[in-house]
Amino acid sequence: MLSGSVLIIMLIFFSCLVTVVSPLLLFPSSILTIYYLLSETNLFLQPFANVTGSLNENGVCQCSVYLPDTTFPVQKVEMLEITARVLSEKFEIELIKVSQYTKAIEMYELKIRNLTIKVQHMESTSVSYTELDFQLLKLEINEMQRLVTQLKSTLVGSNVIVEQLYVEIRNLTLMVNDLESLDKNNILAIRREIVTLQNRLKECEKDRNQTTPPSYFPPGSCGHGGIVNISKPYIVQLNWRGFSYKYGAWGRDYSLQTPEKDLYWVAPLNTDGRLLEYYRLYNSYDDLLLFRNARESRTTYGEGSGTAVYNNFMYYNIYGSRDMGKLNLNTNTLALRKTLPNAAYGNRFSYAGVTWQGMDFAVDESGLWVIYSTEESTGNIVISKLNDTTLDVLHTWKTRQYKPSVSNAFIICGVLYATRPVSTRKEEIFYMYDTNTEQEGKISIIMDKMLETVQSINYNPSDQILYVYNDGYLVKYNLIFQPMLP
Numbered sequence: 071m072l073s074g075s076v077l078i079i080m081l082i083f084f085s086c087l088v089t090v091v092s093p094l095l096l097f098p099s100s101i102l103t104i105y106y107l108l109s110e111t112n113l114f115l116q117p118f119a120n121v122t123g124s125l126n127e128n129g130v131c132q133c134s135v136y137l138p139d140t141t142f143p144v145q146k147v148e149m150l151e152i153t154a155r156v157l158s159e160k161f162e163i164e165l166i167k168v169s170q171y172t173k174a175i176e177m178y179e180l181k182i183r184n185l186t187i188k189v190q191h192m193e194s195t196s197v198s199y200t201e202l203d204f205q206l207l208k209l210e211i212n213e214m215q216r217l218v219t220q221l222k223s224t225l226v227g228s229n230v231i232v233e234q235l236y237v238e239i240r241n242l243t244l245m246v247n248d249l250e251s252l253d254k255n256n257i258l259a260i261r262r263e264i265v266t267l268q269n270r271l272k273e274c275e276k277d278r279n280q281t282t283p284p285s286y287f288p289p290g291s292c293g294h295g296g297i298v299n300i301s302k303p304y305i306v307q308l309n310w311r312g313f314s315y316k317y318g319a320w321g322r323d324y325s326l327q328t329p330e331k332d333l334y335w336v337a338p339l340n341t342d343g344r345l346l347e348y349y350r351l352y353n354s355y356d357d358l359l360l361f362r363n364a365r366e367s368r369t370t371y372g373e374g375s376g377t378a379v380y381n382n383f384m385y386y387n388i389y390g391s392r393d394m395g396k397l398n399l400n401t402n403t404l405a406l407r408k409t410l411p412n413a414a415y416g417n418r419f420s421y422a423g424v425t426w427q428g429m430d431f432a433v434d435e436s437g438l439w440v441i442y443s444t445e446e447s448t449g450n451i452v453i454s455k456l457n458d459t460t461l462d463v464l465h466t467w468k469t470r471q472y473k474p475s476v477s478n479a480f481i482i483c484g485v486l487y488a489t490r491p492v493s494t495r496k497e498e499i500f501y502m503y504d505t506n507t508e509q510e511g512k513i514s515i516i517m518d519k520m521l522e523t524v525q526s527i528n529y530n531p532s533d534q535i536l537y538v539y540n541d542g543y544l545v546k547y548n549l550i551f552q553p554m555l556p
């Protein structure tokens with residue numbers, strides 16, 4: 071329809087300059103602040119070559135150029151203009167979406183915080199719930215909040231997984247709001263729900279950032295080059311005796327013959343942090359989670375949180391002595407009692423922050439070990455490999471690491487790893503001693519923890535999990551191993 075048009079270029083300079091601009095360079099027009107007007111009233115102005123200039127009253131120089139369609143495809147520019155506008159509108163919509171997600175996350179965070187306050191309130195007023203479940207719920211809500219915060223800070227665009235997670239977190243919030251009408255078992259159901267969500271958040275985080283998947287080493291295998299990283303803590307529950315039973319140990323039985331066997335044991339010490347008297351066994355992880363079908367027994371007495379279970383026997387330091395005890399878990403009878411030669415005992419060289427743990431039993435792929443110190447070692451860690459049948463010492467290694475300055479230790483594939491506290495929320499695996507090569511070394515692997523003190527760490531070779539007793543809470547960590555170093 072347009073047979074010709076006039077391009078009026080406003081120039082702020084005093085002298086008249088006319089630049090012939092290619093139509094493509096005009097796009098997107100919103101970026102270049104050049105005005106052009108399409109007019110049908112001025113169709114009969116001079117051809118392109120004829121340029122007239124005049125100065126208006128504001129000192130702006132105004133030039134009129136006649137451009138035939140063949141030189142200047144106005145319709146094309148118009149099309150480009152429209153396309154640019156559509157695109158920019160689309161972009162705008164996407165931008166709004168992102169900010170909506172961010173707002174949504176902020177709201178969920180607020181809700182979770184409100185919920186925490188509510189739970190705290192209910193805890194202090196309601197008598198129908200045990201303190202334990204709420205402690206647990208609070209910790210987990212905090213953990214979830216932390217994960218959401220982390221996720222938020224890295225959210226760059228709309229993400230289906232993230233969106234879905236928010237729906238689920240909202241569902242969860244609704245569920246917890248109904249808490250008043252729920253009984254103890256339903257609280258456990260919520261807890262499992264939270265755990266599932268936590269895992270999915272973690273998966274989501276991993277997917278976002280995964281470059282190379284960690285190497286896989288089959289359970290019980292020692293074909294790896296040692297620990298390279300550790301997962302976030304996974305809280306299983308508060309120990310069955312309650313919040314004041316801050317000392318103790320727990321784990322999963324390991325047996326070379328039946329590595330897939332499920333036998334979980336929980337051994338909180340008495341509140342004096344010294345006496346091992348009661349312990350519980352569960353034949354499945356589900357039973358443990360639900361405090362169901364527990365076999366509870368009493369023994370007189372063990373000492374400290376250094377307990378370990380291997381091949382259906384529990385090993386511990388016998389109270390007030392240099393002796394090791396081997397307890398048959400089927401019959402709850404002491405099968406064997408034997409002195410650990412030269413072992414320091416009676417809280418002499420216990421771990422940092424953990425009393426009465428003179429002997430720390432450990433289980434790895436090859437069997438039973440004991441970690442302790444002697445007067446001769448002047449408190450440095452001594453490691454002995456034991457014959458689990460006879461409790462005879464098979465071989466002893468002396469390290470140069472002072473035992474009272476480490477918070478705990480465990481053994482994987484004949485390598486001792488020791489931890490120390492970094493802060494109230496972080497622990498560090500900082501020292502290792504390889505009994506295969508008799509070499510010691512420094513490493514730094516940071517473990518997040520829920521509460522301040524780690525009372526015991528037990529490794530299970532069949533699932534490659536660390537079972538940690540953390541101020542009364544039973545916590546698990548997955549280990550990540552590195553490939554064998556050449």
Ligand SMILES: *[C@@H]1O[C@H](CO)[C@@H](O)[C@H](O)[C@H]1NC(C)=O
Pocket residue numbers: 116120121
């Ligand atoms: C340019 O336009 C002016 C007046 O509009 C006219 O006098 C002049 O002859 C034109 N020049 C050419 C080269 O066409």
Ligand SMILES: *[C@@H]1O[C@H](CO)[C@@H](O)[C@H](O)[C@H]1NC(C)=O
Pocket residue numbers: 177180181184
């Ligand atoms: C959180 O609690 C405050 C005060 O009780 C309330 O004003 C706010 O609306 C609550 N927020 C949400 C998201 O429930």
Ligand SMILES: *[C@@H]1O[C@H](CO)[C@@H](O)[C@H](O)[C@H]1NC(C)=O
Pocket residue numbers: 234237238241
């Ligand atoms: C949220 O809860 C509703 C009702 O309980 C359920 O139908 C829906 O599938 C849940 N959504 C998600 C994502 O879990």
Ligand SMILES: *[C@@H]1O[C@H](CO)[C@@H](O)[C@H](O)[C@H]1NC(C)=O
Pocket residue numbers: 275279
């Ligand atoms: C993602 O990877 C980068 C580089 O490898 C790393 O610096 C960053 O900490 C990672 N982020 C998360 C959340 O793992």
Ligand SMILES: *[C@@H]1O[C@H](CO)[C@@H](O)[C@H](O)[C@H]1NC(C)=O
Pocket residue numbers: 299300301302
């Ligand atoms: C170690 O694991 C943590 C938690 O899974 C993770 O955030 C971190 O990026 C890992 N570090 C390395 C060096 O792989």
Ligand SMILES: *[C@@H]1O[C@H](CO)[C@@H](O)[C@H](O)[C@H]1NC(C)=O
Pocket residue numbers: 457458459460464
């Ligand atoms: C442990 O002691 C038993 C009984 O004396 C013996 O049969 C077994 O070979 C010993 N095991 C090792 C690894 O020395």
